[in-house]
Amino acid sequence: MWTILRQIAKTGIATEAPPKAFDVESSQRIHHDILKVLGRALTIREVDAGSCNGCELEIQALGNVYYNLEGLGIKFVASPRHADMLLVTGPVSRNMMKALQLTYEATPEPKLVVAVGDCAINGGIFGTSYATLGGVDKVLSVDLAIPGCPPAPIEILEGILTAVRYRLAKK
Amino acid sequence: MEIPDLDLNVSPMKTPFSLLRGEVNADEWLTAALAIAENHGRLVSLWGSDGYRGKPGRFSVCAVYALANKKLLWLELPIIGPSVNYPDIAGIFPYATRMQRAIADLLGLQAEGALDTRPWLNHGTFGADYFPLRKEFSGKEIVEWPAATDYPFVSVTGDGVHEIAVGPVHAGVIEPGHFRFSVVGEKTLRLEERLGYAHKGIEKRFEQMAASDGYRLAGRISGDSTVAFSWAYCMALESAWGWNVPSRALWLRALMLERERIANHLGDLGALGNDAGFAFGLSQFMRLKENWLRLNKSLFNHRFMMDCILPGGVRCDVDVSGLEEILNQCDEIEKEVTVLRAIYDDHSGLQDRFLNTGVVTNQLASQLGLTGLAGRASDIENDVRIDSPTAPYDELNVTMATRSGGDVASRVAVRFDELFESLRLIREIVGNLPTGPVLTTSNKISAGRGAGWIEGWRGGVFVALTVDKDDQIARCHAQDPSWQNWPVVEYAVIGDIVPDFPLINKSFNLSYSGHDL
Numbered sequence: 237m238w239t240i241l242r243q244i245a246k247t248g249i250a251t252e253a254p255p256k257a258f259d260v261e262s263s264q265r266i267h268h269d270i271l272k273v274l275g276r277a278l279t280i281r282e283v284d285a286g287s288c289n290g291c292e293l294e295i296q297a298l299g300n301v302y303y304n305l306e307g308l309g310i311k312f313v314a315s316p317r318h319a320d321m322l323l324v325t326g327p328v329s330r331n332m333m334k335a336l337q338l339t340y341e342a343t344p345e346p347k348l349v350v351a352v353g354d355c356a357i358n359g360g361i362f363g364t365s366y367a368t369l370g371g372v373d374k375v376l377s378v379d380l381a382i383p384g385c386p387p388a389p390i391e392i393l394e395g396i397l398t399a400v401r402y403r404l405a406k407k
Numbered sequence: 408m409e410i411p412d413l414d415l416n417v418s419p420m421k422t423p424f425s426l427l428r429g430e431v432n433a434d435e436w437l438t439a440a441l442a443i444a445e446n447h448g449r450l451v452s453l454w455g456s457d458g459y460r461g462k463p464g465r466f467s468v469c470a471v472y473a474l475a476n477k478k479l480l481w482l483e484l485p486i487i488g489p490s491v492n493y494p495d496i497a498g499i500f501p502y503a504t505r506m507q508r509a510i511a512d513l514l515g516l517q518a519e520g521a522l523d524t525r526p527w528l529n530h531g532t533f534g535a536d537y538f539p540l541r542k543e544f545s546g547k548e549i550v551e552w553p554a555a556t557d558y559p560f561v562s563v564t565g566d567g568v569h570e571i572a573v574g575p576v577h578a579g580v581i582e583p584g585h586f587r588f589s590v591v592g593e594k595t596l597r598l599e600e601r602l603g604y605a606h607k608g609i610e611k612r613f614e615q616m617a618a619s620d621g622y623r624l625a626g627r628i629s630g631d632s633t634v635a636f637s638w639a640y641c642m643a644l645e646s647a648w649g650w651n652v653p654s655r656a657l658w659l660r661a662l663m664l665e666r667e668r669i670a671n672h673l674g675d676l677g678a679l680g681n682d683a684g685f686a687f688g689l690s691q692f693m694r695l696k697e698n699w700l701r702l703n704k705s706l707f708n709h710r711f712m713m714d715c716i717l718p719g720g721v722r723c724d725v726d727v728s729g730l731e732e733i734l735n736q737c738d739e740i741e742k743e744v745t746v747l748r749a750i751y752d753d754h755s756g757l758q759d760r761f762l763n764t765g766v767v768t769n770q771l772a773s774q775l776g777l778t779g780l781a782g783r784a785s786d787i788e789n790d791v792r793i794d795s796p797t798a799p800y801d802e803l804n805v806t807m808a809t810r811s812g813g814d815v816a817s818r819v820a821v822r823f824d825e826l827f828e829s830l831r832l833i834r835e836i837v838g839n840l841p842t843g844p845v846l847t848t849s850n851k852i853s854a855g856r857g858a859g860w861i862e863g864w865r866g867g868v869f870v871a872l873t874v875d876k877d878d879q880i881a882r883c884h885a886q887d888p889s890w891q892n893w894p895v896v897e898y899a900v901i902g903d904i905v906p907d908f909p910l911i912n913k914s915f916n917l918s919y920s921g922h923d924l
Contacts, residue, residue: 239750240687250694282580286605288920290630290711295580296674297700300693314578329923330532331604332583335575361624365546366533367608386630388710 251304254393269400270309277309278400281319281343285336286329286368290386291353295323298389310396316342321399323392325352327359327368328375340376348399351381352392360385379403413442417480422646422858424795428481433494436484440470440496447475449776449789450496452869452886453506455514455540459485461854461881463542466516468493469884471858471869477794479860481871486516495521502776502891505602513540513610525559528603528923539611546611563589563597571905575604579909582919586908593904598897605923613883618644618874619718619851621883625870626713628885629921634660634667635863636870636885636921637716642797643872643883644718647857648849656720656845658799662733662836663712663721665829668864669740670699670711672822672829675916679819680751682910683760691747695740702736720846730837737830748823761816765899765911768813775895779866779888781915784821785813791862803835818914851878865889865918887921 270278282295298305299312313319316339328336340349351372354360364370372378379402382395417429431439440450452471459465466486473479484493495518497504507518508527515538517524533539539546562570568591575583583604589597609628613621625640626633638660645652673696680688700710706729707715707722715722725733751757767777772785782789792805808824810817853876861868866888873881892915900911 239746239753243691243746243750244687247691247694281576283576284581284583284605286583286607286920286923288627288630289582289918290627290633290713292580292582293630293674293711297693297697299580300697301690302694302697312580316576326605327607329605329607331528331530331606331923332575333532335583335604339576361627362607362609362612364549365608365611366537366539366544366548367606367611385627385713386711388704 250301251307252302254304254308269397277311278321278396279311279313279319280321280323280396281313281316281339282323283325283336283339285324285326285332285356285372287326287353287355291325291356294386294389294392295325295352298392303389303393305393316340317344319343319347321348321350321396322376323350323352323396324372324376325356327355327362327370328372329368330366333369333375336372336375346403348379348403349376350395350399351378352395353387354383354385357381357383413439415439415482420481420646420856420858421649422860423642423797424860425478426481426858426860427478428483431482431484433484436470436482437494437496439482440499443472443474443480444499448472448480449778450500450503450891451479451867452871452884453496453503453510454871454884454886455510455516456873456882456884457514457540457542458873458881461875466491466514468510468516469871470496471871471886473789473794479795479858481858491516492519493517494519497521497523500776501774502894505894506890512538514538515541528606530558530603539608546608546615558601560587560599560601561597565591567591568596584919588905588908590905593906595900595903595905595908598900598908600893600897602893602919603923605920607924609924610882610884613880616880617878618872618880619878621872621880622717623714625883625885626716628924629887629918630711630713631671632667632863632865632868632887632918632921633711633713634663634716635861635868637714638664639859639861639868639870639885640872640883641716641718642859642861643857643870644874645857646859647855647872647874648852649855650719650849651847652720653844653847654798654841655724655843657797658836658840659721659725659845660716661799661803662725662833663707663715664861664863665832665836666699666703667712668829669826670696670703671864671916672826673699675913676747676751676819676822676826678913679761679815679910680757682913683757685754685757688747688751688757691743695743698736699740702732706732717846719848720844722846724845730840733837734834737833741827741830744823744826751819758816760907760910761819762812762814764815764903764907765914766812766814767895767899769811771898772813772895775898776891777895778891780821780825780864781818781892781895782866783807783809784817786811789867791860791867795860797860799836802839803832805832815910815914853877854881863888865916866892885921885924887918889917889919889922892917893922
């Protein structure tokens with residue numbers, strides 16, 4: 237126990253400031269925006285629709301201490317029924333199409349769809365083929381796309397926040 | 408020949424590791440498989456092709472074995488005449504089953520006598536008579552194919568038995584796959600996997616690409632193994648074209664490969680702590696992993712080093728100050744991981760979850776063909792860096808990490824050992840990095856055949872490549888060790904409780920995308 241506490245104390249707080257574009261009174265502002273749109277924390281269900289796992293690694297990295305995701309009021313949830321936003325990766329393989337649609341249907345309104353990575357935008361290097369649909373917008377209406385192969389965690393975070401603002405502007 | 412009582416007409420290929428290649432007939436296909444199994448060899452890769460000897464419409468199947476003397480043997484069986492059958496070898500190597508089912512889905516070639524002939528990669532989403540790897544199809548046909556069909560899982564019946572269906576969309580941020588548990592109370596009686604959800608036609612896509620460009624697709628077979636696959640692909644292409652890669656480039660490739668291994672081990676060690684309820688481990692290790700990836704970004708301009716290895720060398724050099732940063736980071740990570748390892752080892756709650764969970768005995772592991780990192784945790788000794796060392800590994804004297812427990816604790820211990828060994832290797836590489844260019848290109852010599860064999864962080868990654876004239880890929884097959892290891896997970900969970908599944912699964916951390924292709 238002592239070694240654990242010592243390691244925690246030695247590590248200190250590694251969290252960095254949120255993305256610059258959102259740095260107007262920083263995290264409080266983000267909190268405020270999320271609360272205004274949703275009235276509570278933003279919950280995200282991630283769906284891998286046939287990615288190479290690169291985007292998943294970066295979304296996982298978003299959960300590390302540097303990005304303080306939960307501190308900003310953003311949380312990944314286990315079920316689409318608890319989600320406000322779907323974060324979808326991959327070129328949408330035909331074998332995942334049905335599961336993606338069912339996940340979308342299970343997500344309560346109002347819902348946001350964010351396509352993460354080049355594949356999710358237009359199929360990327362995998363393109364459109366007998367096995368891939370070539371992008372999330374072939375199946376769902378996409379609110380925001382985050383390019384990159386894969387996009388870095390900070391870019392994904394910026395995308396998530398932009399999508400929330402976008403919803404705020406539409407409201 | 409390397410196998411007693413087996414007389415095959417084979418000749419060495421011009422690969423940087425020892426690889427013999429030859430054609431066989433159907434009888435020899437079977438007798439070779441039997442003899443290799445009896446002599447403690449294993450199946451590395453199995454695939455089918457259209458375009459035997461450059462002729463569209465003529466099929467063949469290929470198998471690559473690792474013999475007991477660590478040499479590789481590539482056998483090709485042409486399929487003659489109107490028949491689309493070849494002899495089943497799943498009775499000899501059980502893990503060939505899914506490979507043969509994939510061949511049936513992609514090419515319509517049937518393993519004659521196979522017990523399990525259910526579709527594997529085709530979920531009913533492409534037609535039953537559509538075989539994408541046949542040359543008669545472009546792979547771009549987009550038809551209104553039916554929705555995914557039901558899959559005939561093997562059902563377990565009896566008093567109190569019920570099923571739990573998990574996936575393809577999982578609770579965590581992970582890749583898609585389906586797991587069907589048959590349980591009594593909390594105890595797992597049987598697990599059946601269904602994969603293929605991430606199938607995106609990679610092998611067909613290769614055939615639409617220039618060979619000199621295919622490294623980019625190879626680097627996206629499995630994002631966590633991008634260095635391993637792009638190196639294996641480039642090794643295959645360079646051996647097909649007879650290119651010589653500058654020695655500094657090879658050393659830098661090894662530097663990247665070891666950095667990839669450490670990045671994945673850091674992530675897994677954290678996630679394994681977390682899956683046993685020890686969130687401290689996750690936040691500590693993910694912090695270290697983030698530091699590691701950020702240095703990748705600053706040195707190689709990509710956090711996972713995608714597209715950094717390309718035919719003829721590597722994209723960017725590392726200067727003296729970069730090398731110093733690498734050494735400093737190795738010191739820092741070593742210090743931190745030493746502290747964390749002691750915490751893991753001393754934590755009784757954590758060890759209680761790790762020990763005797765998801766056990767794969769050495770006997771079971773060798774029967775089922777467990778390989779790579781997970782294999783070494785069940786005392787199966789294979790590591791491409793040691794068995795088939797190509798430059799610079801022939802000068803690095805890698806120490807193999809093995810454990811005999813075969814449980815989650817052993818797979819954790821192997822990761823810790825390998826992480827420290829990779830830190831040592833990185834220091835060796837940095838200290839002995841040859842000078843000279845990091846990229847040279849030569850003529851894209853017309854047609855050829857090559858192979859690549861690299862120890863990725865999960866295990867051996869094999870790429871077989873046939874190139875046509877005009878820089879075109881005729882066929883590229885990429886084999887991830889997950890093909891061998893996925894079926895073993897079904898055995899590892901038997902008798903354990905359902906809540907231990909995520910922990911056991913993570914301790915293997917197999918690839919979905921690298922398997923589904």
